Amino acid sequence: MFTARNKGRFALVAAAAGVSLALAGCATGDPLDETPDPTTEPAEPGTSESITVGSQAYYSNEIIAEIYAQALENVGFEVNRQFNIGQRDAYIPALESGEVDLFPEYTGNLLQYYVPDTEATQSDEVYAELQGALPDGLQVLDQSSATDQDSYNVTAEFAAENNLVTIADLAGVEGLILGGNPELEERPYGPTGLADVYGVEVSFDATGDATVDALLQGVVNVANVFSADPRIGENDLVTLEDPEGLFLASNVVPLASADLPQEAIDVINAVSAALTPEGLVAMNVQSTTDEQSPAVIATQWLTENGLI
Amino acid sequence: MTWLLDNVELIGRLTGEHLRLSAIPIVLGFVLSIPLGWVAYRYRLTRGLILTLVGLLYTIPSLALFVLLPAIIGTPFLSEANVVIALTIYAVAIMSRSVADALGSVDPDVKQAATAIGYSSFRRFWAVDFPLAGPVVLAGLRVVAVSTVSLLTIGAAIGIDTLGYLFTNGYQRGIIVSVLTGVVVTVVIALVLDRVLVVIGRALMPWTRASSRSERSGVTRAFTTARKMPEAVS
Amino acid sequence: MNLFADAFAWILNPGNWEGRNSIPQFIGEHLWYTALAMILASAIAIPLGWYIGHTGRGRDIAVATTGAARALPSFGLLFLFVMIGGVANRDSSVVIVLALLAIPPILAGAYAGFEAIDRRVIDAARSMGMTERQIVARIEIPLGLPLLWGGLRNAVLQVVATVVLVGFVRNATLGYPIVQGIQINRFDQMLGASILIIVLALLLDAIFALLERYATPAGVRVGRTRDHRTSSTRRRAAGGATPASTEKEKSV
Numbered sequence: 001m002f003t004a005r006n007k008g009r010f011a012l013v014a015a016a017a018g019v020s021l022a023l024a025g026c027a028t029g030d031p032l033d034e035t036p037d038p039t040t041e042p043a044e045p046g047t048s049e050s051i052t053v054g055s056q057a058y059y060s061n062e063i064i065a066e067i068y069a070q071a072l073e074n075v076g077f078e079v080n081r082q083f084n085i086g087q088r089d090a091y092i093p094a095l096e097s098g099e100v101d102l103f104p105e106y107t108g109n110l111l112q113y114y115v116p117d118t119e120a121t122q123s124d125e126v127y128a129e130l131q132g133a134l135p136d137g138l139q140v141l142d143q144s145s146a147t148d149q150d151s152y153n154v155t156a157e158f159a160a161e162n163n164l165v166t167i168a169d170l171a172g173v174e175g176l177i178l179g180g181n182p183e184l185e186e187r188p189y190g191p192t193g194l195a196d197v198y199g200v201e202v203s204f205d206a207t208g209d210a211t212v213d214a215l216l217q218g219v220v221n222v223a224n225v226f227s228a229d230p231r232i233g234e235n236d237l238v239t240l241e242d243p244e245g246l247f248l249a250s251n252v253v254p255l256a257s258a259d260l261p262q263e264a265i266d267v268i269n270a271v272s273a274a275l276t277p278e279g280l281v282a283m284n285v286q287s288t289t290d291e292q293s294p295a296v297i298a299t300q301w302l303t304e305n306g307l308i
Numbered sequence: 309m310t311w312l313l314d315n316v317e318l319i320g321r322l323t324g325e326h327l328r329l330s331a332i333p334i335v336l337g338f339v340l341s342i343p344l345g346w347v348a349y350r351y352r353l354t355r356g357l358i359l360t361l362v363g364l365l366y367t368i369p370s371l372a373l374f375v376l377l378p379a380i381i382g383t384p385f386l387s388e389a390n391v392v393i394a395l396t397i398y399a400v401a402i403m404s405r406s407v408a409d410a411l412g413s414v415d416p417d418v419k420q421a422a423t424a425i426g427y428s429s430f431r432r433f434w435a436v437d438f439p440l441a442g443p444v445v446l447a448g449l450r451v452v453a454v455s456t457v458s459l460l461t462i463g464a465a466i467g468i469d470t471l472g473y474l475f476t477n478g479y480q481r482g483i484i485v486s487v488l489t490g491v492v493v494t495v496v497i498a499l500v501l502d503r504v505l506v507v508i509g510r511a512l513m514p515w516t517r518a519s520s521r522s523e524r525s526g527v528t529r530a531f532t533t534a535r536k537m538p539e540a541v542s
Numbered sequence: 543m544n545l546f547a548d549a550f551a552w553i554l555n556p557g558n559w560e561g562r563n564s565i566p567q568f569i570g571e572h573l574w575y576t577a578l579a580m581i582l583a584s585a586i587a588i589p590l591g592w593y594i595g596h597t598g599r600g601r602d603i604a605v606a607t608t609g610a611a612r613a614l615p616s617f618g619l620l621f622l623f624v625m626i627g628g629v630a631n632r633d634s635s636v637v638i639v640l641a642l643l644a645i646p647p648i649l650a651g652a653y654a655g656f657e658a659i660d661r662r663v664i665d666a667a668r669s670m671g672m673t674e675r676q677i678v679a680r681i682e683i684p685l686g687l688p689l690l691w692g693g694l695r696n697a698v699l700q701v702v703a704t705v706v707l708v709g710f711v712r713n714a715t716l717g718y719p720i721v722q723g724i725q726i727n728r729f730d731q732m733l734g735a736s737i738l739i740i741v742l743a744l745l746l747d748a749i750f751a752l753l754e755r756y757a758t759p760a761g762v763r764v765g766r767t768r769d770h771r772t773s774s775t776r777r778r779a780a781g782g783a784t785p786a787s788t789e790k791e792k793s794v
Binding site for chain 3: 364366367369370375378385450455457462465471482487491499
Binding site: 210 | 310311314315318386467469473476477479480482483485
């Protein structure tokens with residue numbers, strides 16, 4: 001029998017449950033935050049300030065960001081990680097507003113974000129123009145020799161069949177299907193660029209993250225693969241040469257807020273100097289083939305290079 | 309397997325995030341749908357309007373709603389708020405109908421008896437109507453909880469990393485175990501949450517314990533009876 | 543409201559209605575995947591649901607499966623199946639995932655439709671000498687149609703919403719402008735595509751609502767003016783969940 005006394009108990013329990021659930025929801029993190037929940041690391045005694053390091057939604061970029069984070073922690077900074085932010089339109093404002101202090105980026109792609117019709121293609125040109133193109137409040141530190149740029153690749157068999165060495169050699173081939181991320185369609189080095197610069201006609205298949213598999217399985221015959229992707233070497237893919245400079249050079253470069261402490265800058269520059277193209281590819285292998293986590297990979301690399 | 313062993317901590321952290329972000333739509337949805345469902349039940353004229361509107365919201369696919377909300381209410385697109393508000397809307401859409409139907413299913417004789425004893429309308433709602441409507445409301449709440457946990461994973465497409473991160477990251481790196489783990493953990497959490505709600509329901513509404521068993525078997529009994537006695541005329 | 547102006551400009555732009563990646567192409571692809579999935583799912587779920595509804599066997603498993611299936615994250619399932627099946631087979635993988643998600647609501651609609659029929663009607667039919675097959679074909683199926691259409695309606699909404707995610711694996715369906723828009727920061731195409739998706743979903747919902755109402759025998763329709771769930775108040779008040787098909791599913 002449901003009496004007035006039971007009703008009170010019912011209401012009380014319901015209210016308590018509701019409040020505790022709501023509190024659990026409100027307790028950690030402001031739902032209006034634009035960026036994902038940070039994991040903070042404990043500060044070492046005598047530490048200076050806290051630095052927030054971000055990363056793109058790209059596993060390789062996350063590894064580099066983790067390297068930055070651990071290198072900074074090693075000298076006593078407190079590091080706030082906000083990884084997988086995703087799009088430039090989310091993290092560039094965060095960098096400008098100071099929510100994020102440091103971000104691993106790529107010179108060529110970043111330059112095209114600010115100057116879509118840039119003519120620079122060589123590594124040093126791109127870096128120089130990038131420095132000028134950044135808004136006040138942002139700076140780029142030393143660029144690394146490691147690159148991770150867009151490149152057109154074909155399988156070894158396809159290259160042999162059609163005598164392909166450069167992108168221009170694609171011009172005579174029939175039935176070309178280009179695979180890549182959805183954004184490639186709209187990029188200046190995408191299908192339109194291929195047609196304008198090299199006279200190559202392709203149809204486009206947005207294979208996204210499965211692009212390399214698509215190339216290997218014959219779903220597409222030309223694929224845009226990032227140059228640091230270990231699968232290029234693992235599968236004997238042929239990267240077509242780009243004499244006309246369709247692709248900009250894109251070196252790994254730290255993008256930072258203008259007021260990053262000098263001590264931090266020195267640490268990161270040391271990291272950039274030690275990062276080589278082969279080293280980056282090797283770390284990518286560890287992530288994909290060996291399935292190791294970014295933290296493990298970063299610690300190992302920093303130790304091997306004497307930075308920790 | 310390397311991935312799985314290496315990433316137990318990551319899975320745990322993402323699960324925590326997932327629970328944190330699921331809690332708000334479930335609780336808010338429940339709370340907001342009580343007045344809405346009550347209005348739909350009490351005022352016949354508004355019932356059609358409210359339920360239709362709520363039903364329309366329900367048909368919007370989640371990714372489309374994530375895009376639509378910033379355009380209408382100005383939340384930043386790539387934000388937790390966007391995802392949480394969208395999921396709350398779905399929760400309210402499901403629960404309002406549940407609450408309206410639940411209140412409508414309470415035996416009018418019981419309500420009349422309560423009024424006769426001396427309950428005022430307001431007290432009668434909280435003391436009689438709502439508790440008796442409880443089981444149906446609970447059923448709706450269970451659907452909301454499970455749906456919310458499942459839908460939250462789509463937030464990974466706009467950078468809100470809960471268990472959905474295991475999908476996008478696993479797909480990118482070609483690690484099937486990651487995606488599979490994400491699916492399994494999401495389902496487990498949803499089902500556990502469902503069970504928890506059932507247990508809470510039984511604790512708060514002790515009278516439902518005995519009847520639920522007999523009600524379910526009642527239907528099957530009718531089948532078997534009908535099959536065994538083909539000549540019987542009812 | 544500038545955003546909406548841009549979105550409508552994108553929708554109405556004639557350049558988006560011809561050639562590659564046109565709106566009609568996306569809509570067509572969207573409907574194609576939906577249709578394939580619905581047909582596959584119905585072929586499996588309707589006969590199975592009718593069997594469960596008629597014989598009462600396997601009902602508990604069916605109810606439990608329907609409940610658990612709601613928990614399946616479609617996003618993850620899609621990637622999982624595409625990865626397992628390989629990129630070359632992504633279309634088949636997609637259709638299989640869509641069908642898997644559509645089966646529970648259709649199944650529930652099928653067996654709930656049979657269960658909702660007054661037992662006395664079945665008894666009367668048996669006493670008249672109708673065979674089991676006749677009972678199923680002439681009585682249970684027609685009387686069960688309204689709830690079956692309801693289940694199909696839930697399923698089609700589920701599928702249409704999941705097809706949006708195909709934009710992550712192919713440049714097809716209305717999901718692609720959204721996925722691409724996220725990467726190139728073009729909100730007009732994202733919002734435009736979202737609006738089109740919503741309109742498509744609402745249209746399909748309306749069509750199936752009409753089918754639920756009118757694609758049933760006239761005699762059945764007459765008896766359904768009252769919501770059957772409120773008729774048996776004692777059963778309600780005593781507890782227990784409502785039939786699975788009348789609960790809306792939302793997994794995408």
